[in-house]
Amino acid sequence: MEQVYLDHAATTPPRAEVIAAMCASLQGQWGNPSSLYATGIRALEAVERARERVAAVLGARAEEIVFTASGTEADNHALVGATIAGEGRGDHIVTSAIEHHAIEHTAEFLERRGVRVTYLPVDSTGLVDPAAVGRAITDRTLLVSIMHANNEVGTLQPIAEIGAICRKRGVLFHTDAVQTFGHVPINVTEMRIDLLSLAAHKLYGPKGVGALFVRTGVKLEPYLHGGGQELGRRASTENTPGIVGLGEAARLAGAEMTQESAHVSALRDRVISGVLANVPEVALTGHPTRRLPNNASFAIRGTEGQALVLELDSEGFAVSSGSACSSGSYRPSHVLLALGLPPEAARGSLRVSVGRDTTPEQVERFLGVLPSVVARVRKTLETRT
Amino acid sequence: MTKRAPHLTIDLRGTPCPLNWVKTKLRLEGMEAGQLLEIVVDDGNPAKNVPRSAEEEGHRVVEVSPTAEGVRVVIEKG
Numbered sequence: 001m002e003q004v005y006l007d008h009a010a011t012t013p014p015r016a017e018v019i020a021a022m023c024a025s026l027q028g029q030w031g032n033p034s035s036l037y038a039t040g041i042r043a044l045e046a047v048e049r050a051r052e053r054v055a056a057v058l059g060a061r062a063e064e065i066v067f068t069a070s071g072t073e074a075d076n077h078a079l080v081g082a083t084i085a086g087e088g089r090g091d092h093i094v095t096s097a098i099e100h101h102a103i104e105h106t107a108e109f110l111e112r113r114g115v116r117v118t119y120l121p122v123d124s125t126g127l128v129d130p131a132a133v134g135r136a137i138t139d140r141t142l143l144v145s146i147m148h149a150n151n152e153v154g155t156l157q158p159i160a161e162i163g164a165i166c167r168k169r170g171v172l173f174h175t176d177a178v179q180t181f182g183h184v185p186i187n188v189t190e191m192r193i194d195l196l197s198l199a200a201h202k203l204y205g206p207k208g209v210g211a212l213f214v215r216t217g218v219k220l221e222p223y224l225h226g227g228g229q230e231l232g233r234r235a236s237t238e239n240t241p242g243i244v245g246l247g248e249a250a251r252l253a254g255a256e257m258t259q260e261s262a263h264v265s266a267l268r269d270r271v272i273s274g275v276l277a278n279v280p281e282v283a284l285t286g287h288p289t290r291r292l293p294n295n296a297s298f299a300i301r302g303t304e305g306q307a308l309v310l311e312l313d314s315e316g317f318a319v320s321s322g323s324a325c326s327s328g329s330y331r332p333s334h335v336l337l338a339l340g341l342p343p344e345a346a347r348g349s350l351r352v353s354v355g356r357d358t359t360p361e362q363v364e365r366f367l368g369v370l371p372s373v374v375a376r377v378r379k380t381l382e383t384r385t
Numbered sequence: 386m387t388k389r390a391p392h393l394t395i396d397l398r399g400t401p402c403p404l405n406w407v408k409t410k411l412r413l414e415g416m417e418a419g420q421l422l423e424i425v426v427d428d429g430n431p432a433k434n435v436p437r438s439a440e441e442e443g444h445r446v447v448e449v450s451p452t453a454e455g456v457r458v459v460i461e462k463g
Contacts, residue, residue, distance in 0.1 A: 041403050048407045062408075 001316045004362045008202075008294055008355035009151055009179060010320055015204040017252060018245045022206060025244040033238045034229060043240045050247025054211055057254040058196065059187035066212045066233045067243050071178040071199030074212035075102035077223035077234070078174045078195040079145060083110055084221035086142035092116045094136045094144040094171075096128050097338040100151055102197075103176055104334070107145075116140070124340050125287040126155030134165045141169075143195075147176040149184065152322045152335045152351060153286030154295025156184065163192030172218060178202055178210075179292055182253030183261065194218050200242065204356070205249030209242035260356050265293040267354040267363050272296045274367035275352075279374050285336060285349065296352045297322075299341055302378045303348035311373045317366055322349040391423035391459060392416055397435075398427050398455045405431050406438040409460070413444060416462045421447065425455045432456035 005013070014022075029046040031039035048062065055062045068074045079093065095107055097119045107117045118136045122128055128146055137144065144166050149156045159175055166173035174195035177186060181196075182203035188196060196213040200206055214220055214233065226235030253260075272284060281301035300308065305321025312319050322333030332346030354363070393412060397405040405426055412422055426432055428451065436446040436458055443463040450457045 036403060041407065044403065045407050045410065048404070049411060052411060 003313075003316050003318050004358075004366065005318045006352045006354060006358065006362075006366060007318045007320050008358075009154075009292070009351060009353035011201045011207070012204045012355055013357070014201075014206055014245070015249065015252060018205050018248045021248040022241045022245040025241040029240050029244065033240060034227065043238075046240055046244050046247075047238050050243045050250075053247040053251045053254075054198075055213075057182060057186070057250045058213055059189055060213050061216065063231070064188075064213055064216055066214055066230050067238060067246075068210045068212055068234060069208055069236075069239065071176070071197050071202075071210040072102040073223070074197035074199075074210050075100070075145075075176055076106050077212050077220070078197060079103065079106045079110060079143065081220035081223055082143045082172055082174070082195065082218075083115055085219040090140040090142040092118070092138055092140040092142060094118045094120065094133060094141060096120045096122060096146050096157075098122050098126060098150050098152075098155075098335045099145070099147050100176055100178070103145055103147065120146075122155075122338055125290075126150055126153050126285075126335070126339055127287060127290070128157050128162070130158050130161040130165055133162050134169070137166070137169045137171055141171050143172045143174055145174040145176070148180040148186070149177075149292045149295075150286065150335060151179050152333055152349070153297045153339065154179075154291035154353075155287040156180070156290045156292065159193070160191045166194075167192040179295075182250060183257065183293060185257065188213055188215065195220070200246035200249055203249045203253045206242050206245040209239055209246045211246065256356075261293045263356065264354050264358070267358050267360065268294055268296050270360065270363050271352050271354065271367070274363070275370060278367060278371050282374075283345070285339065285341070292353075294353045294355060296354075298350045298352075299336065299345045300348040300350055300374055301345060302381065303350075303374060304377065304381065305347060305349045307377045307380065308348070308350050308373065311377055312369070315369050315373060317369065320351045320353075322346070322351065389421055392420040394423040394425075396425050397431070398425055400426075400431075402430055402434050403438075406435050409435055409439065410442070413439075413460065413462050418462050420462050422460045422462065424458050424460070425452075426458060428456050432458070436460070 029043045031043040033044040051062045051065045111117050163173050172194045176197045178199045181198035194215045199210040224235045283299050285297045332343045336346035439460045445461040448459040
């Protein structure tokens, strides 16, 4: 049975154009971009072309893009690099309670080394209050890191407002844009963003490559030490085919953003209205309107997310849940708990994320199957208790 | 003869070889044949290497002139 893929927030299938560009790069641009001879320069050209393409989608300068091995590395680099570079000037970071683990766990790592971290709460829709960011900033604050959009519930944060506050207060502003880059318009100048993380595999590019935007003039300690690649900002021989794949994915995403957003948001809205109409005791999680164009997420009472995912898998649908089974006990997602959901409601989380290849027919088939899957899971859990 | 205004100017001072040439090449790629690209590079190897690479790839180097800030190179896209 062919699986209907409705988990584009987890990863996306690489586009044919991306695969073609990467294959050509593996064959013809295999030189070391740091080498001074023609074979190396061919690879360097490919890397720099990709850098320009990524920068163009952000309204940034090519020199402000540092390629990394992932969005997670970019997040780690931003937090750790800014903290070390700011030693002596400050020792405080502000972030939110619903960040991706790449930020949350890095902040905790820094806390164990004496950095103070403020985790701002969010409202029931997942929004951070920009005024609360302003109140949390002290004269010891080095960095504010607030994600552009939440990966579980899709809420889009008021990034431009937060950026304006940070700029006014002279504090660096980082945003994890892994879910939004290539899907939602971003202008780093208008939004006053100093640091931004992105990952290729969320926009139909390859895994194993991401980037960190570093505004000109921002002081950031390197995270990887070694050679002088990336103008001394990130050691390690460049992953040329991966970077080429990211560049091609960014080019296509930038060119097609409006069209893709209209397509996926129409499907998302159909998922939301269909689930709310056909499944009893279900609530939409995240913001009703300020959300990622592809994200529909729910809390389904009396179910467990993992059981829903497995049952839907057996019906031919790939979706995900924020809750994970650990040694037989279900841990509700920290995001849903921060939104104020009771743990029993947060356990029944379901995330459906559509993509550019998702069709209305696939969505209708999913909506046709879901009520019986929910009923089955509820019955199983009732029997168990 | 009236001097033609460059279509684009880029400052490549501080950009090492061969990255300065690669950036020049990427800019030239986006231009029409006959248009002028003005670049400013550091004196020394960059001022020698970038014009040489441009000529090797079929462009015409119209001007190389040292200034107080660096070396001004004007390239006509071939």
